[in-house]
Amino acid sequence: MLEPGATIGILGGGQLGRMLALAAARLGLKCHIYAPAGDNPAFDVAARHTVGAYDDEAALAAFAREVEVVTYEFENVPARAAAVLGSLRPVYPDARALETTQDRLVEKDFVRALGIETAPYVAVDDAGSLARAVAALGRPSILKTRRFGYDGKGQATIRGGADLGGVFRALGSQPCILEGLVPFRREVSVVAARGADGAFAAWDVCENEHEQHILARTVAPARLSEATAAAAIEIAHRLADALAYVGVIAVEMFLVEERGAERLVVNELAPRVHNSGHWTMDGAATSQFEQHIRAVAGWPLGSTRRIGRCEMTNLIGEQAAQWREIAADPGARLHLYGKAEIRAGRKMGHVNRVELE
Amino acid sequence: MLEPGATIGILGGGQLGRMLALAAARLGLKCHIYAPAGDNPAFDVAARHTVGAYDDEAALAAFAREVEVVTYEFENVPARAAAVLGSLRPVYPDARALETTQDRLVEKDFVRALGIETAPYVAVDDAGSLARAVAALGRPSILKTRRFGYDGKGQATIRGGADLGGVFRALGSQPCILEGLVPFRREVSVVAARGADGAFAAWDVCENEHEQHILARTVAPARLSEATAAAAIEIAHRLADALAYVGVIAVEMFLVEERGAERLVVNELAPRVHNSGHWTMDGAATSQFEQHIRAVAGWPLGSTRRIGRCEMTNLIGEQAAQWREIAADPGARLHLYGKAEIRAGRKMGHVNRVELE
Numbered sequence: 116m117l118e119p120g121a122t123i124g125i126l127g128g129g130q131l132g133r134m135l136a137l138a139a140a141r142l143g144l145k146c147h148i149y150a151p152a153g154d155n156p157a158f159d160v161a162a163r164h165t166v167g168a169y170d171d172e173a174a175l176a177a178f179a180r181e182v183e184v185v186t187y188e189f190e191n192v193p194a195r196a197a198a199v200l201g202s203l204r205p206v207y208p209d210a211r212a213l214e215t216t217q218d219r220l221v222e223k224d225f226v227r228a229l230g231i232e233t234a235p236y237v238a239v240d241d242a243g244s245l246a247r248a249v250a251a252l253g254r255p256s257i258l259k260t261r262r263f264g265y266d267g268k269g270q271a272t273i274r275g276g277a278d279l280g281g282v283f284r285a286l287g288s289q290p291c292i293l294e295g296l297v298p299f300r301r302e303v304s305v306v307a308a309r310g311a312d313g314a315f316a317a318w319d320v321c322e323n324e325h326e327q328h329i330l331a332r333t334v335a336p337a338r339l340s341e342a343t344a345a346a347a348i349e350i351a352h353r354l355a356d357a358l359a360y361v362g363v364i365a366v367e368m369f370l371v372e373e374r375g376a377e378r379l380v381v382n383e384l385a386p387r388v389h390n391s392g393h394w395t396m397d398g399a400a401t402s403q404f405e406q407h408i409r410a411v412a413g414w415p416l417g418s419t420r421r422i423g424r425c426e427m428t429n430l431i432g433e434q435a436a437q438w439r440e441i442a443a444d445p446g447a448r449l450h451l452y453g454k455a456e457i458r459a460g461r462k463m464g465h466v467n468r469v470e471l472e
Numbered sequence: 473m474l475e476p477g478a479t480i481g482i483l484g485g486g487q488l489g490r491m492l493a494l495a496a497a498r499l500g501l502k503c504h505i506y507a508p509a510g511d512n513p514a515f516d517v518a519a520r521h522t523v524g525a526y527d528d529e530a531a532l533a534a535f536a537r538e539v540e541v542v543t544y545e546f547e548n549v550p551a552r553a554a555a556v557l558g559s560l561r562p563v564y565p566d567a568r569a570l571e572t573t574q575d576r577l578v579e580k581d582f583v584r585a586l587g588i589e590t591a592p593y594v595a596v597d598d599a600g601s602l603a604r605a606v607a608a609l610g611r612p613s614i615l616k617t618r619r620f621g622y623d624g625k626g627q628a629t630i631r632g633g634a635d636l637g638g639v640f641r642a643l644g645s646q647p648c649i650l651e652g653l654v655p656f657r658r659e660v661s662v663v664a665a666r667g668a669d670g671a672f673a674a675w676d677v678c679e680n681e682h683e684q685h686i687l688a689r690t691v692a693p694a695r696l697s698e699a700t701a702a703a704a705i706e707i708a709h710r711l712a713d714a715l716a717y718v719g720v721i722a723v724e725m726f727l728v729e730e731r732g733a734e735r736l737v738v739n740e741l742a743p744r745v746h747n748s749g750h751w752t753m754d755g756a757a758t759s760q761f762e763q764h765i766r767a768v769a770g771w772p773l774g775s776t777r778r779i780g781r782c783e784m785t786n787l788i789g790e791q792a793a794q795w796r797e798i799a800a801d802p803g804a805r806l807h808l809y810g811k812a813e814i815r816a817g818r819k820m821g822h823v824n825r826v827e828l829e
């Protein structure tokens with residue numbers, strides 16, 4: 116158990132690192148942020164920071180020696196960086212969680228191996244295997260790079276008449292998977308945490324609306340039956356246990372309704388705090404950021420009790436210019452990330468609204 | 473209105489400065505902390521800090537030029553420092569609020585001039601005037617230095633048989649006031665804010681328990697009649713208006729019950745966020761720290777709606793060693809200040825407990 120005053124190392128200087136550092140501060144823990152040069156709003160709220168590349172092994176090692184445990188705000192930590200850090204300090208979530216979730220094929224194989232449903236998928240390594248995959252899964256289907264995708268980046272929808280070789284080249288001629296389309300009723304996610312002691316705690320299932328592949332809005336609780344909500348949380352629990360996971364994990368799922376019955380299809384795992392958990396900052400006894408800090412610090416998990424109906428709206432790009440109106444709305448809790456520049460598609464902040472029940 | 477990304481300068485690096493900086497960060501505002509060398513936990517969560525003495529005019533001026541507005545976490549800002557800062561940037565609360573509240577005699581004269589009741593008091597400038605004051609106000613009565621008192625420091629109770637000259641010398645033979653004892657039922661406080669536009673918003677009146685002159689526990693709402701609660705808030709409103717105040721102000725009052733009627737006696741003003749407002753961090757729509765930042769940034773004040781019955785318990789000195797048990801209590805919200813060393817009488821953190829109503 117890290118004592119107050121101890122330092123947690125965080126890879127990544129964006130808004131998730133920033134909100135982790137703010138949560139750690141409330142508990143008397145210090146943060147040291149490691150990130151490459153650029154706009155790193157997490158630096159502004161952390162006791163220390165190091166500007167370094169993720170392949171600068173000397174800088175990574177020096178950073179690790181100055182902290183007691185390492186975590187990160189994104190899953191694309193280079194394997195070599197994780198190895199360097201892991202040789203010096205505990206890294207949570209660990210290398211296995213990273214390896215599993217960095218690669219869409221490995222992730223889906225892992226989920227399926229537990230008997231949990233995913234969208235149908237086929238590995239695609241070249242234009243020829245893409246043609247066979249499309250023949251198997253039909254159109255429309257979605258071609259995704261196995262690595263480094265987020266917010267709709269690294270994916271393309273294959274429709275009738277698509278030039279398959281052209282689509283594959285447009286994604287960089289790299290290893291991909293083709294996913295069959297799931298006719299879902301809505302998208303939901305389970306944000307949960309597993310402690311170092313194996314304890315597990317999930318927040319209520321929430322539902323998510325995306326616009327242009329970017330999360331626009333989350334509402335908690337999600338509209339789904341109690342039994343399906345329990346099943347969703349059970350899926351997250353099994354995934355976390357199977358990874359011997361430590362920290363906050365998010366599991367995105369499709370809610371499918373067939374002949375009146377609800378079914379869950381796992382879409383994606385995120386081995387970190389997640390945008391669909393931002394409502395917990397104002398709508399739950401413990402926020403996902405505090406919970407992640409508690410888990411990686413070896414503290415007991417906090418209560419995930421929801422305190423009302425919650426709605427989180429992302430402020431993307433120019434939407435952040437609405438801050439004046441939001442600041443004047445007595446029902447809104449404004450969170451701005453301190454980014455230096457508004458850019459299209461960039462997450463600049465979010466707003467939580469909580470209705471006590 | 474400061475825009476997100478702007479920098480607020482804060483004098484003082486203790487827990488109040490730290491919690492102000494954390495609140496500012498959530499709104500996308502940066503903080504620059506100015507404090508003399510020492511244990512300054514606010515440095516760990518601020519974008520910038522300057523180590524400087526409060527009489528280092530060059531350092532103060534350089535600091536002021538790097539921020540857009542200046543505020544502080546305590547009232548004992550030297551007049552000269554306030555003047556240097558004020559010549560370069562807006563300072564909130566302003567020099568008048570500082571001058572009024574830095575000196576117990578000036579403060580009490582100010583409160584009385586508004587027709588608001590205080591404890592009986594007499595100025596004491598030497599042992600002779602102390603004897604006359606004690607003759608007028610009786611024993612027990614309390615001798616307090618006019619300046620620089622807090623948490624019971626700079627005061628002494630005059631009982632029967634006291635060596636008056638000795639007591640005066642023990643307080644440093646400096647200008648004092650003698651206060652008559654108020655036979656109060658309980659101590660309450662109003663924490664409120666006045667915006668740059670003159671808007672006023674108070675949180676519910678809370679009641680305070682002190683142990684060894686240090687605040688131990690605050691409960692909101694206070695046990696008092698609705699009419700008296702409204703009167704308490706009206707007193708704070710009048711005081712804030714009379715000072716053309718900008719920021720959070722705390723007004724400590726005694727609740728006196730005589731023949732079944734409640735009466736309020738103002739004990740002390742604090743021109744800043746206040747320990748008795750810490751419950752607002754988890755128990756109100758807007759915390760006192762966010763509200764102070766909003767006020768000094770020229771933003772609209774946030775909602776002061778209370779979300780439940782709140783209890784704040786200070787962690788003083790060794791009480792902070794209970795952090796493990798508190799962290800494991802699902803009903804507790806732990807706040808630790810990141811101070812390097814536990815010392816007797818030192819405020820190390822606090823715990824909020826909120827019962828939804």
